Amino acid sequence: MPSIYNSATVAGAVMTANDWSLWLYVAGALGAVGTLLWWLLGAARASLLNALLPLTLVTSHGVLLSGGVVEMAGRYGFGAVIALFGFTFIFALSPILLEPIRRLQRVVRFANAVDFLTFRYRGRAVSLLASAGLALTSLPLLQGQFILITDLLTQLLGDYALLTTSLLVLLIATTCWLLLPRRRRPARLALMAICGAALVLVTAAISLTLAIPQFGGLTALNEWVVASGQQQVIHRTEDAYPLFVLFLAASIVLPANFLVALSDRIKPSQVRQMAWSYPLLLLLITVASLPLMWSGLALKLDAPLQSYLFALPLALGSAPLAAAAALTIIATALLCSASLSAILARMLLNSAVLPSVNVAQIHNLNGWISRRIVNIAIAIALLALAITNLSVNASLTDHYLVSFVGLAQFVPGLIAASYLPALGRKGFLTGLLLGLAVWLIGLWLPLMAGEQPLLQFASGATLTATLEHWPLWALLASMANLTGCALTTIVTRRNPEERFFANLCMVDNVYIPGRVNLNVDNVEQMRQALAGVLGSAADEELEAALQQLGLCASEQRPAKLRQLRDRLARELSLRIGHYAASRLMEQALPITEQHFQRRPDSGEDLNRIESMLAVNSRELTGIASELNRLRVHHAELVEALPVGVISVDSGGEILLWNRKMAELSGLSRDQVIGAHYGKLPSSWRDLVAQLLASAQPTLSSQPLQSSSEPRWFNLQRSQGSIHGGEEASEQLLVVEEVTESVRLTQQTIDRDRLASIGRFAAGVAHEIGNPVTNISLLAQDLRSDIASPEVERATAQLLEQTQRITTIVQSLIRFSRGDSATETLTVINLAALADEAIRLSPLDASGRRREVRNLIAPQATVEADRHQLLQVLINLLRNADQASPADTTITLTGRVFEDCYQLDIIDAGSGVPDALLHRVYEPFVTSKSPDQGTGLGLWVVYQLMGNIGGDITLFNNVGSAGATARLTFTLPSASAGEL
Structure with a gap:
């Protein structure tokens, strides 16, 4: 059945733009847009931009929704509506398709789809081919924007139509220079939201005020649709299935959709909101476009269907709506071109330029990147414009279909990245190359040069590269892609690095940064290492990362240094791409190869899972939630134990430090977890080192050195691996204070010694008593026998000392008996x-x-x-x-x-x-x-x-x-x- 497009160029309405009132309305509309833009950029309305993301997405699709939807409805009927519904289905399927990537984004930032593919499949070849492929398949999208702008400017300029190309070049360059620098991002998003809203309002206004009233109301419109045969035409759905699948696949890879769906500025609640608001907006535009199309057909406008949004109000003499439609179409196309060119420019810069540039020699890295993105974006847009002028005349829908078939070749790799761990780098690259090769021959070539015969069969049939058979070529390209992936995966093997990152990207996995060894011991050494690869940008990056993590410049704990390295890699990935960032980080802060050799069930992973589950526990359901509750219960039991518990890995890093241990040592968990035990205070360091070095798993009554008061501890160490592995990668230490027990034991020993001394003293006192008594008697006899002053003094002193000895002996006897003193004070x-x-x-x-x-x-x-x-x-x-x-x-x-x-x-x-x-x-x-x-x-x-x-x-x-x-x-x- 012939399409409406073939009968849509019947002369009937006069297309003119010589009326200067049209230009006055355009100027007024520009003023209104400027005022609204100034209001949106106010500090109090900054958060409003995120709420307007569905409108921003409408603009990011360019002329597909301003002219393409009319042409698609005329060519495919309700199949176009179904296709557009598939185009918005990505946000409804976000929990299945994109949630694994969003979960990864918490620790690894992806600026675009190329970064994710590079992270998953590894290697510069992936980065280069993916960025070049996305740029090539996106060129027809840019060409579609310029086709509609060229037609519109030609009609607006009239006698000055020869200036169309020059004016378009000027508009492209000006838009890129003004809106693409990083600091202009809020203005670009606000302007895109305004254009999206304007497109919805202008389309609805033209349908309600011009198209429907021209028929005399909805009833008359329905009668005309039936009488003219448009009812049968609009009900066509034979191409609905391939269109739906194609638009759904392309929406997953489309750069604008991918960025919005994975942006860290977008909350999950906003993604859920876009799951219904975005399709609703497209439905409104589609429904409003149908009366507009039928009105143009009834008037037999001498214009292609893709220009009806502007041609209809102009033909009916509505200068305000014509001016609004013209401004909306041009602004939408220019903003889409600039935004898409900037995304492609960043991909090419990150993949092809930055890995080969010495970043340390760049003085202002942010400014350098921003300028290069603007220049490359302008070059891409102008390249697309040149190709448009040199290629054959094809419709707007053809360009979008060709581009979407090319973008769909990335879908197998994206889906396999999260669901098929067996697919490696070679399989992905082979499948992508084969799919793009078929796409280039079967669709891109006829888009550029027209229909091309490719192969003559013996039966006389000819395989022709033509846009009319796009479903066939889309199927052939997809089959070549999938076949190449499957065969290459079967005959090739993956290296440990590929297997490691394949497991990390799985839908049922949680990305857990490995506990690896770094070549730095503190932040200052890290600063010096980064300065060698980042130059003057090292200080800025490091200070920003320290501030985000709440760390100080004197940090020395290995776990915090690893966390700081991960944050630096995360932020650099967003700025210079994953491949360039990982390359720079490996040069400055290399990690050990064991990072890719770890077993999934190793003790290291189990310990890091604890911290990750604490953050993501709300997302767990079913048996996973119950297991997490059991984990929390066991963790609480360890925390509540009346003895101190320490876990130390094979490198000496402290992984566990329970509440009792913090009480015994006076060191909190935050101070100790992640630090090497050698950084503990000397008393505890020596105690832990003594236990780890001991051949015995138990040490009893070990004194704590250099303490304000003596303390004693019993120490125990686990034997073998606590996770059941062959090697003891982690040891559990139990510390129990026995100070009171040791003191009681010592007191008992002291009492026994005193009792022994008392018994000995009693014996000594008994033995001394008799000689002393004899000495006293002899002294008294001497004094009575010899009457001499000298003898009297000597005997008096002798008697005094014997009395003292007697008193001492009596004290010893009382001590041995445990009697209290009985002397009178x-x-x-x-x-x-x-x-x-x-x-x-x-x-x-x-x-x-x-x-x-x-x-x-x-x-x-x-x-x-x-x-x-x-x-x-x-x-x-x-x-x-x-x-x-x-x-x-x-x-x-x-x-x-x-x-x-x-x-x-x-x-x-x-x-x-x-x-x-x-x-x-x-x-x-x-x-x-x-x-x-x-x-x-x-x-x-x-x-x-x-x-x-x-x-x-x-x-x-x-x-x-x-x-x-x-x-x-x-x-x-x-x-x-x-x-």
Whole structure:
């Protein structure tokens, strides 16, 4: 059946643009658009641009919806409506087709489809062929824009039609220069949204105010459609299936659709909104275009169907609508051309230019890239314009169909990227090359040069390259593509890198950055490495990445450095393309080859999955959701354990640090997770290193060194791999504090030792008692037998010392029995007792004489047992004498308070270690070697001071060397009033 297009050029309406009112309306429309653009770019309306994305998409398809839809409806009837519905179906199928790629975009940015294909299939050959193929298959789209603009400008210029090409070149260059720089992106999006809205409104206005009223209403319009035979024509659907499949396939790869569907500025809720709003807009345009087409056919306009949007209002004398239609068509076509050319320019720049350029020598990388994109975009647009002028005359629909068949050749590779891990680089490239080759011969060649006979069969039939048989050539190209993919996949093998990234891109996989080793240890080294490949842009990129991740410039944790590297690669991929970015990152910050050799079930992946599942848990459903709940439960159990748990990988990186471990160490999870255990404080570092280096999996009662107070821990280490692998890639350490248990054990040991000493002391006291009694009796007999003053003095001293020995023996006996002191407290002169202690202390000193200054007031008295207090002073003076260097002074001073008296014994030694200060009163605690002290001196002093109702405090001097032993006594009631 012949198409309407063949009968649509019947003379009937006069096409003229000599009426200057038309140009006035165009100027007014431009003013209105400028005002609306200024309003949209206001700070308060910036967020409105995302809400207008469906309108932006309408403009991104160019003249397909302003002129192409009318021509398609005339050629294919309702098949065109079905095709356009398939064109918008990409957003409804987004969870199936694009969600895997959107999930990857959280960690790996893709500027376009070429970046994703390069990431999946690896290699520069993929990047070059994909970008060149997309550019070549997109050229017919650009040609379609220029075909309609050329026709429209020719009609508008009238006698000056020869200037059409020059004016079009000027418009292309001006549009690209003004709107394509990166800083003009908001203006470009706002202008595209305005044009999309204008296209919907202008099409609807022409249909409602001109087309339908021309027939006298909808009823009359329906009668005309039936009477003229248009009802049978519009109901044609024989090409609906290939059109639907073709438009659906092309919509997946179409650069504008791909960018919008995967943009990180687009929220999932907005994608769901576009799933219904975008088809609704196209439906409105299509429905409004049908009365417009029938009205033009009824008028027998001398114009092609693709020009009816402008020709109809002009023929009916509606200058405002004609001006609005002309401005909308030109603006839409120019914006589509500029936007598409810019996308193609970025692809070619990232794939062909940047990998070969020394980026370090570029001073202003952003400006350099922006200028190159504008220049390449202009070159692409002008190339398309030149091809348009040199090629044969084909319709707008033909150009879109040819382009869509070419774009469809990328669909197998895109779908296989997420669903067929067996397809490798060679299979993808072979299939794409074969599909594009068939497309070039069967469709692109006749689009450029007209119908071409290709092959003469023996039966006399001829295989002809012609646009009329586009469904056949589309099928042949797809079959060649799929056959090439399948055969090459069967006969070739993939390398480990291809298999690794194929698994990452699968629909049921979550991209987890590998725990790999870097060649840098801190941010500063990373800055220096990046400067070698990025030059002056390194500082800017690094500071931006640090700010986004909330890290500081002193960061040293390996996990955070890897995260910083991933963020840098992610942002660079968006700016210079994935291939160029990965190449630069491998030069500056290379990773180990084990990154591609990891097993999917390795312990490294399992640990990184924990963090990824915590972010994506809301997206899990069914059994995956239940398993995630079990994971969370197990994680909470580990966190709630009453013992510390540490997980360390084979490289020493800390992977787990539970709540109890943070409490024991005083180090939070955020400080430790991802760091090497060698970066821990020295005490914990030595403890962990000791356990990891030990041949035994268990270490008991290990002291924590350099701690403010002694602490002991039991340590255990897992044996073998905790994930069931052959190698122990990760070890689990359990840390349990046993300080109280060790102290109780030590106290029990001390009590046993004291009991032994008590029994020994009782024996010594019994053995000493008899000789001392005999010595006392002999001294008394000597004094009674010899009446001499000298003998009297000597025997008196001898009796005094024997009495002292007897008192000591009685104290030893009481100590061995555990009895409390029974002596009566008496008032004692402290100064006199101190002098006696000074006189007696050398008897027990080491022989190194120190000067002792007694500054106690002569009238100072306290209530105490004289013998026990004397023993206290002798012990403290002996300790001070042993601690003080030669030629130093030991000072005794006293101070009176309202109800107590303080006696200080001050030495000039090295002081008491801080770790022992609060334990010096425990038995057997000493800083001396075993041959210099037993550790019982201060313990005895503490016990004796308790017996007489006093107290002792030992502290290091502030501002000077040495320590002070402070004795505190309760003042006698009578003395308290006197002093």
